Amino acid sequence: MKRTLRRAGFTLVEILIVITILGILGTMVMLNLGDPTGDARKTTTMQSITQIQQAIEIYRMRTGRGLPKTLDDLTRGINDEEPLLNAGAVNDAWGQPFEYKVEGKKFTIRSAGPDGQMNTEDDITN
Numbered sequence: 001m002k003r004t005l006r007r008a009g010f011t012l013v014e015i016l017i018v019i020t021i022l023g024i025l026g027t028m029v030m031l032n033l034g035d036p037t038g039d040a041r042k043t044t045t046m047q048s049i050t051q052i053q054q055a056i057e058i059y060r061m062r063t064g065r066g067l068p069k070t071l072d073d074l075t076r077g078i079n080d081e082e083p084l085l086n087a088g089a090v091n092d093a094w095g096q097p098f099e100y101k102v103e104g105k106k107f108t109i110r111s112a113g114p115d116g117q118m119n120t121e122d123d124i125t126n
Helices: 012-033 036-063 071-075
Strands: 099-103 106-111
Touching: 036 071, 036 106
Parallel strands: none
Antiparallel strands: 099 106
């Protein structure tokens, strides 16, 4: 009778397959995690836009003059009162100033978003 001896352990092919599977799983995990810092900045910017909108409404009620001409008007006190916003609140989470446009009785507040370029698809607006 012939006896064949079999060695215990892994072959090179088995090890390569395991490494490939682990690499694929690692890539999938990283893609699902996304960019938590970028998401947080987008959320912060949207909250800042909401805060600015509220400050504009308060400005309108307090002054009776309609919309402010610039966002800087909200960082100055009205009739010797505290400013509605601090100076840093007129910048988005990336440190860029918000774009503020008034058209009649309507206004738009826009952030250039992560790429820093206005009028691109990653802009954040009210």
